[in-house]
Amino acid sequence: DVKVTQSSRYLVKRTGEKVFLECVQDMDHENMFWYRQDPGLGLRLIYFSYDVKMKEKGDIPEGYSVSREKKERFSLILESASTNQTSMYLCASRRTGGLQPQHFGDGTRLSIL
Amino acid sequence: AQSVTQLDSQVPVFEEAPVELRCNYSSSVSVYLFWYVQYPNQGLQLLLKYLSGSTLVESINGFEAEFNKSQTSFHLRKPSVHISDTAEYFCAVQGGSEKLVFGKGTKLTVNP
Numbered sequence A: 001d002v003k004v005t006q007s008s009r010y011l012v013k014r015t016g017e018k019v020f021l022e023c024v025q026d027m028d029h030e031n032m033f034w035y036r037q038d039p040g041l042g043l044r045l046i047y048f049s050y051d052v053k054m055k056e057k058g059d060i061p062e063g064y065s066v067s068r069e070k071k072e073r074f075s076l077i078l079e080s081a082s083t084n085q086t087s088m089y090l091c092a093s094r095r096t097g098g099l100q101p102q103h104f105g106d107g108t109r110l111s112i113l
Numbered sequence B: 001a002q003s004v005t006q007l008d009s010q011v012p013v014f015e016e017a018p019v020e021l022r023c024n025y026s027s028s029v030s031v032y033l034f035w036y037v038q039y040p041n042q043g044l045q046l047l048l049k050y051l052s053g054s055t056l057v058e059s060i061n062g063f064e065a066e067f068n069k070s071q072t073s074f075h076l077r078k079p080s081v082h083i084s085d086t087a088e089y090f091c092a093v094q095g096g097s098e099k100l101v102f103g104k105g106t107k108l109t110v111n112p
Helices: none
Strands: A004-006 A010-013 A019-025 A031-038 A042-051 A054-057 A064-070 A073-078 A087-094 A108-112 B003-006 B010-014 B019-021 B023-026 B032-038 B044-050 B056-058 B064-068 B073-078 B087-094 B106-111
Touching (some): A019 A087, A019 A108, A042 A073, A054 A064, A073 A087
Antiparallel strands (some): A031 A042, A031 A087, A064 A073, B023 B073, B032 B087
């Protein structure tokens, strides 16, 4: 089974802090994704990466950046955390091509105080 | 570009009743269609997927979804629900890129 592991289930940070969310997958998937999930808004794509060191903006990239130095690891960075970034963050990975589904981690619930 | 509309944000039903969760999509290209389920405090899990072939797709836990190209719909159904089916369900579409576009979700609550 594919395993996508997010480093923290719950995280509390203060406004202005630089925050790192880490995600690791163990199935050599080319593609990795970061979403945020908010009640009534569903999942919104922040960034995705289709290869090491490659990234593309999703629908809501403002205030975020990402890093993918190794194939198995995809980091989401909040450059200067703000209270409106309090949310559930979900990481996913996917093999390229065909009807390959995305596999999700359990999420990180981030609170910015 | 693709978009997904889940027509009901919440669906309450009684145990052993049938349920239908509605999903409509729009796209200018051929798409793959997915249903994901999210149990409380967990990530999303794939429930079923459709690319082509038979328009009726089944999952291992009794759910099925029917692709209707003319109505651009991919509704999810189960003839008899259990308490354990209580979860949030997301319809998603993928077409032309590696990105998935999700609906806003439907919360299914199964009451005893």
